[in-house]
Amino acid sequence: MINDGGAIVVIIGAPGSGKTRAGKRLAKILDAPLIDTDKVVVASHGPISELFAEFGEEYFREREREAVADALLQPAVVTLGGGAVLNLETRVDLASHRVVQLTMSKATARLRIAGSSRPLAKNADEWEKLVRERRPLYDELSSLTIDTSLMPMEKVAREIADWLGSQQQ
Template structure:
């Protein structure tokens, strides 16, 4: 595994627990966590505001910059659910350990209710449509998929560490 590239990348549906699992992985592996959405927010402000004032196209451009930078760092990297829509991002993920986290609609519904996710303002129906559209991309990019619906995220992180050890 290259020292100058991401140690593991978490992708998947909004609300699946990528950031929270990433924090646990970072502790277990003693590596920094890079949440690309957090980097966009730190540089440009709240994602909902970016969507409302500048549009999704501008958000995706800034997201792409954050992803390209993050993937070049030795860290646990979590991508926003839509980051994989970018062809350059998909190309950058080649050869990296990519884990997809999934979650069932009934479990995610409470996580996304009243949230700040601009594409999910219409609720669980919007979430289902987005996930259905993106699922083939998630599947094509990931080497490991874990459903987080009914598993503690500490267990999810431990499974990912075990999987990474088998790849070493």
């Protein structure tokens, strides 16, 4: 079921898969606002790595859920943090939206997450374990999956825009 209001499209996927970069380009193509829920949390509560360190993952996930619930009500391109799909309420909400999953290979992850401050995916092995655990949720929630490993983000965004156009026919 596709929602007549709220988010134009929601982009989910593993950390480092390009959700924010593709979302920015897609928002520009669609002339729509972009809401990156990680950025919303950071703006309101501070850096994610600090929230994890100071208050723990559960606290962060509660703040993330609030940001996601608000974002899904907006007529915007919405990008979710990699773990947002762990929340049952978020998964229920996503059932009424167009959801795109971005993926990438472990080799690409090794390059993209090197030196990052991601609290749960500091290296490619941690990333791979995390993705293996979350992949069934990503797959269940998404109607379109795009591997960004070797694809320029402009092309990823164009593919999503084309898919959205085909959904309106």
